[in-house]
Amino acid sequence: MSYNKLTACLFNIFISIMITFTTLLFSVNAALDFKPLYYFDVVNLDIQNDSYMTVAEIKDNYNYVINYVNGKTNYDFQLPTLPSSANGKTHFSDVRRLFRLSKIALIVQLILLISFFYAFRKHNYFYKCLKWSGLALLFLPYLLLIILGSNFKRYFTIMHHLLFNNNYWLLDPAEDPIIDLLPQTFFFHCVVLILLLTNLAGIVLYIIYRRRIN
Numbered sequence: 001m002s003y004n005k006l007t008a009c010l011f012n013i014f015i016s017i018m019i020t021f022t023t024l025l026f027s028v029n030a031a032l033d034f035k036p037l038y039y040f041d042v043v044n045l046d047i048q049n050d051s052y053m054t055v056a057e058i059k060d061n062y063n064y065v066i067n068y069v070n071g072k073t074n075y076d077f078q079l080p081t082l083p084s085s086a087n088g089k090t091h092f093s094d095v096r097r098l099f100r101l102s103k104i105a106l107i108v109q110l111i112l113l114i115s116f117f118y119a120f121r122k123h124n125y126f127y128k129c130l131k132w133s134g135l136a137l138l139f140l141p142y143l144l145l146i147i148l149g150s151n152f153k154r155y156f157t158i159m160h161h162l163l164f165n166n167n168y169w170l171l172d173p174a175e176d177p178i179i180d181l182l183p184q185t186f187f188f189h190c191v192v193l194i195l196l197l198t199n200l201a202g203i204v205l206y207i208i209y210r211r212r213i214n
Contacts, residue, residue: 012129015116019133019205020140022109025102027197031190032099033070038062041186051180057081058181065178069096079178088176091168098163130209137202141195152188 031037039059042048048055060080067073069092077089084092120126148155160169171179 012132015113015126015129016132016136018109018113019129020136022106022113023133023137023198023201023205024194025106025109027194027201029099029102029106030197031193033066034193035063035066037189037193038186041183041189045183045185047181047183051177053081053181061178061181065092065182068092069099071096071100082177083175084178085172085175087168088171088178090166091164091171094164094166094168127209127212130205130212134202134204134206134209137198138206139202141199141202145192145195148188148191152191153184156184156187 042055042058047058051058057080061082064073064080068077075093077084077092117126173180
């Protein structure tokens with residue numbers, strides 16, 4: 001393989017991975033910010049009856065959590081109508097930090113991709129990357145859904161051990177009743193939405209590639 005071909009191959013791999021990772025980051029942020037999914041699950045999962053709270057009160061507390069982790073409220077975690085333990089507040093502060101890091105990473109990735117696109121817009125390098133990232137985003141969600149769906153509770157626990165360096169995420173409902181409003185099934189639905197968004201992005205990227213080469 002010549003030097004130019006090797007360079008083009010490495011470039012394609014690098015950009016394809018970057019596009020795939022950026023799309024996943026965008027999908028994660030979009031899905032977790034999509035409040036209507038939770039509003040649907042309040043009824044679908046019968047959260048109201050399980051928590052003995054009104055739908056309006058449940059939504060108020062959930063909206064506060066989402067606004068807090070997105071940095072839209074004051075730094076002190078204080079739910080509208082529910083108490084929180086010191087460990088619970090620390091956990092949501094950790095989640096807030098992860099959200100901030102993910103958004104920073106997303107912005108940096110987008111800037112880099114736009115720069116690469118501008119630099120190589122007259123070449124086919126960038127569009128070949130759309131092909132491989134598009135294909136990855138078309139098939140990867142199905143593989144992940146099969147894996148996660150086989151034992152979501154186990155992988156949900158593993159994810160928390162990887163993301164957090166403490167056990168504060170193991171909230172006690174007696175001290176942090178907000179956990180009763182956030183059942184694991186809801187988070188599984190979030191994962192499904194994330195995978196659907198990435199799959200849709202894969203379709204769009206591959207269509208762009210096909211139209212470019214035709």
